Amino acid sequence: MKTNQIPRKLGHSVKVNGFIYKQVIRSSHYAIYAQLYNHECEPRRYEVIKIQIKGGKRFKDKYIPLYEAYPQTSLWGSQAWTVGSIEVALAKYNYLVEKEASTLFPNLPKEPTV
Numbered sequence: 001m002k003t004n005q006i007p008r009k010l011g012h013s014v015k016v017n018g019f020i021y022k023q024v025i026r027s028s029h030y031a032i033y034a035q036l037y038n039h040e041c042e043p044r045r046y047e048v049i050k051i052q053i054k055g056g057k058r059f060k061d062k063y064i065p066l067y068e069a070y071p072q073t074s075l076w077g078s079q080a081w082t083v084g085s086i087e088v089a090l091a092k093y094n095y096l097v098e099k100e101a102s103t104l105f106p107n108l109p110k111e112p113t114v
Contacts, residue, residue, distance in 0.1 A: 007053050007066035014070065021047065021070075024086070030096050032089045035082075046089035048096070050079040 014021045014033065021033035022043075029051055034043035052071050055064040071080040083089050 005056065005066050007055070007068050010051055010068035010070065016070065019044075024089070025093065026051070027093075027097050029100060030093055032086075032093050034086075043086075046083050046086055048081045048083065048089050048092045050075075050096070052079075 010023075010031070012023045018037065020036045020038075022036060024032040024034050024046070026032070031049055031051055033047045033049065035045045035047060036043055049071055052069045052075075054067055054069045056066040057064060076082070081092055083092065
């Protein structure tokens, strides 16, 4: 694996199984995508995902660079969730981002002190 390699970013618009997913918000490890069908204006549902990092290895004598990816189907429920409203999606996203921050920075105060 090459060192200090930056993964290719997951797109702002992703097409999977006839649906178009448009990125609503993202952090370094999590994102919300709105699910649209055939360029609809209103999302059908929202997906909250933990962004996966893949690649960074050799396959059949060819190097595959690092890239960000949508979680695979088997990770639904543990690293990806489908919800019906933007409010529920934002609540899940905020929970995951805050949980990650408190794990990385356990001594960081939650509220700024005056």
